[in-house]
Amino acid sequence: MAILVYVEHDNSELKADTLKTVAAAQAIGGDIDLLVAGHNCQAVVDAAATVSGVNKVLVADNAAYEHQLAENVSALVLELAGDYEHILSTALSVGKNFMPRVAALLDVAQVSDIIGVESADTFVRPIYAGNAIATVQSLDTKKVITVRATAFDAVATDGSAEVVALSNATDAGISAHVSDELTESERPDLGAASVVISGGRGMQNGDNFKLLEGIADKLGAAIGASRAAVDAGFVPNDMQVGQTGKIVAPDLYIAVGISGAIQHLAGMKDSKIIVAINKDPEAPIFQVADYGLVADLFDTLPELESKL
Amino acid sequence: MKVLVPIKRVIDYNVKVRVKPDNSDVDLTNVKMAINPFCEIAVEEAVRLKEAGTATEIVAVSIGDKKCQEQLRTALALGADRAIQIETEETLDSLNIAKLLQKIVDEEQPGLVILGKQSIDSDNNQTGQMLAALTGMAQGTFASEVKVDGDKVNVTREVDGGLQTVALNLPAIVTTDLRLNEPRYAKLPDIMKAKRKPLDVKAAGDFGIDLSPRATLLKVAPPAERSAGVVVESVDELVEKLKNEAKVIS
Structure with a gap:
C-alpha cells in the first residue's frame, strides 16, 4: 500500500x-x-x-x-x-x-x-x-x-x-490568480503557535485588541478572536478560532471576554491548558477552562501583562 | 444570468446536539430544523446579484425528503424565483449529492452556482468542490466577495493567512464563507408570496445515478467531556498556577 x-x-x-x-x-x-x-x-x-x-x-x-x-x-x-x-x-x-x-x-x-x-x-x-x-x-x-x-x-x-x-504542467486554463492580501504579522501563525490569546465580544472594539498584544509578545503567542468579535467587525476573519474558523490546540489558550459559544469551543477545546477571563461567572467558557478568573478584562489585561 | 443555489435542511444552529443512546447516530427526533447558515448566505448573495441586475433568475434546489420543502419555501421567501426538490428518503453522501446537482446544472445551465462552504451537520466541506469537478467548472471556495465582470467572476477567498482573489471563467461554482454577507429576514408578504412560487419535485431515483453509499457510519459518540477546573481569585494566583502547576509559562 x-x-x-x-x-x-x-x-x-x-x-x-x-x-x-x-x-x-x-x-x-x-x-x-x-x-x-x-x-x-x-x-x-x-x-x-x-x-x-x-x-x-x-x-x-x-x-x-x-x-x-x-x-x-x-x-x-x-x-x-x-x-x-x-x-x-x-x-x-x-x-x-x-x-x-x-x-x-x-x-x-x-x-x-x-x-x-x-x-x-x-x-x-x-x-x-x-x-x-x-x-x-x-x-x-x-x-x-x-x-x-x-x-x-x-x-x-x-x-x-x-x-x-515531475514534468507535469497541467493548467486547466479556467481560473487565474489575481492577488493575495495576507495579514502581516510578526507573531506566530495561529495554527502553529504554542500559546494563543483570543478576544471576544467583551473586547468591545478592535482598538482594545491592543491590550492582548503586549501579553502575546511576552508569551510568544498568536492572537485569535471569537466569531462574535469577527462578526462585530473588531478584527479580520483570519483571526477567527472556532467551527467556522481555525481549529487550534496550543499548550496554552487564553480566552478573554469570550462567553464560550459551542461554535467557539469547537475550535479550541483540545488545547492543553485553557484560561478564561470573563466578568460573567455564568459564562459557559468557565465549564471548559482549567483556570478561570472572574474579572473585568480592562483591569486584568494590563495587570497580567505587567506580571508576566 | 441564471443563478442556481443548492441548499440543505439541517439542525438549527442554536440546538444542542444529542447522540442516541445506542451510539448509532445523532438524535434528530423533534429537533428544530433550519436552512444551513452557509446556504442562507448563498441565497442572500444570489438575491443581491439579482437586485444589482447581474442575475436574472434564481433557482433554489434541495435534496431530501418532503420536509426540505420548508427550507425551499424559505429560500423563495428570501427572493429565489422557483425551487426544485429532489426527493429521497436516504441520507446521501456528498459525492452523490454532487452528482444529482450536476444533472440539475445540465438541465438549468446556470451562469453561476452558489453553495454554502459546508453544512453544520456533517461538516464535510466538499459538495461545492465536487460539483465543480464533475461539471468541469472553476471554483471559488470560502468566498468573502463575489464580483461578476463580463464572462468572468472575481472571487475573494478567505484563506489561512488572509485573503486571496481569483478570476474564474463563467460558468463557475462559488462557495460562501461567513463574511460574504448578512442574510436578510424574510418579510411576511414575501413569505405569503413564496407559497405561490413554483416548486418542482423530482425523484432522486429517476436520474439514472448509482446512489449507493460510499461509507458506513459505524458509530457516533459524544465528545470527551472537558471538566471545569478551578476559579482563581487574582492575576497573581493565575500567573503562579500557570508557572508552577500547569508549567505552560516560564
Whole structure:
C-alpha cells in the first residue's frame, strides 16, 4: 500500500502541520510519498526531504502550480493517483479547496477532517461542530482524506528522502490568480503557535485588541478572536478560532471576554491548558477552562501583562 | 444570468446536539430544523446579484425528503424565483449529492452556482468542490466577495493567512464563507408570496445515478467531556498556577 501526502506550503516554507498529516499517514501504514506542487519552491522541497519516514518527495515545480489553484492541483494529483491507495492532505485552506475535487474526479467519497485512524479504511472524525464524534468506514478502493492536524503529533525531521522531479504542467486554463492580501504579522501563525490569546465580544472594539498584544509578545503567542468579535467587525476573519474558523490546540489558550459559544469551543477545546477571563461567572467558557478568573478584562489585561 | 443555489435542511444552529443512546447516530427526533447558515448566505448573495441586475433568475434546489420543502419555501421567501426538490428518503453522501446537482446544472445551465462552504451537520466541506469537478467548472471556495465582470467572476477567498482573489471563467461554482454577507429576514408578504412560487419535485431515483453509499457510519459518540477546573481569585494566583502547576509559562 502506498500513501501520497500533499505538502502544504507557500513556496518558501513547509507548513509544520504537514508533519502531523504524515503522522496520520503512518498510522494508516504503508510507503509514504510527499507531493510538493508549487513554483520556485526549492526551500520547501529541501524541508520535505528531511521529513522522517518518507520514501520519495515528488516535486511539480511549474508556474501552473504557483498559487496552488484547485483546478490545476487537482488535475496533477489525479495524474499521480494511480500509484496510491490513500491520498492525504492537511485540512488547511489549500487542501480543503482542492481535495474534494480530486475525490470527485476519482469517483470516490472524501473523508474530511479526520482526528483518528482506526484502520486503513476506518477513520474518526468530528461532526456537528465536534459535538459528536463519528467513526466511518470508507467503502471506496481509493481513500481521499483530509486530516485535522491538531489531532496528531508531528513526525521528526531527521530523514533524507529521495527527491523526484515531475514534468507535469497541467493548467486547466479556467481560473487565474489575481492577488493575495495576507495579514502581516510578526507573531506566530495561529495554527502553529504554542500559546494563543483570543478576544471576544467583551473586547468591545478592535482598538482594545491592543491590550492582548503586549501579553502575546511576552508569551510568544498568536492572537485569535471569537466569531462574535469577527462578526462585530473588531478584527479580520483570519483571526477567527472556532467551527467556522481555525481549529487550534496550543499548550496554552487564553480566552478573554469570550462567553464560550459551542461554535467557539469547537475550535479550541483540545488545547492543553485553557484560561478564561470573563466578568460573567455564568459564562459557559468557565465549564471548559482549567483556570478561570472572574474579572473585568480592562483591569486584568494590563495587570497580567505587567506580571508576566 | 441564471443563478442556481443548492441548499440543505439541517439542525438549527442554536440546538444542542444529542447522540442516541445506542451510539448509532445523532438524535434528530423533534429537533428544530433550519436552512444551513452557509446556504442562507448563498441565497442572500444570489438575491443581491439579482437586485444589482447581474442575475436574472434564481433557482433554489434541495435534496431530501418532503420536509426540505420548508427550507425551499424559505429560500423563495428570501427572493429565489422557483425551487426544485429532489426527493429521497436516504441520507446521501456528498459525492452523490454532487452528482444529482450536476444533472440539475445540465438541465438549468446556470451562469453561476452558489453553495454554502459546508453544512453544520456533517461538516464535510466538499459538495461545492465536487460539483465543480464533475461539471468541469472553476471554483471559488470560502468566498468573502463575489464580483461578476463580463464572462468572468472575481472571487475573494478567505484563506489561512488572509485573503486571496481569483478570476474564474463563467460558468463557475462559488462557495460562501461567513463574511460574504448578512442574510436578510424574510418579510411576511414575501413569505405569503413564496407559497405561490413554483416548486418542482423530482425523484432522486429517476436520474439514472448509482446512489449507493460510499461509507458506513459505524458509530457516533459524544465528545470527551472537558471538566471545569478551578476559579482563581487574582492575576497573581493565575500567573503562579500557570508557572508552577500547569508549567505552560516560564
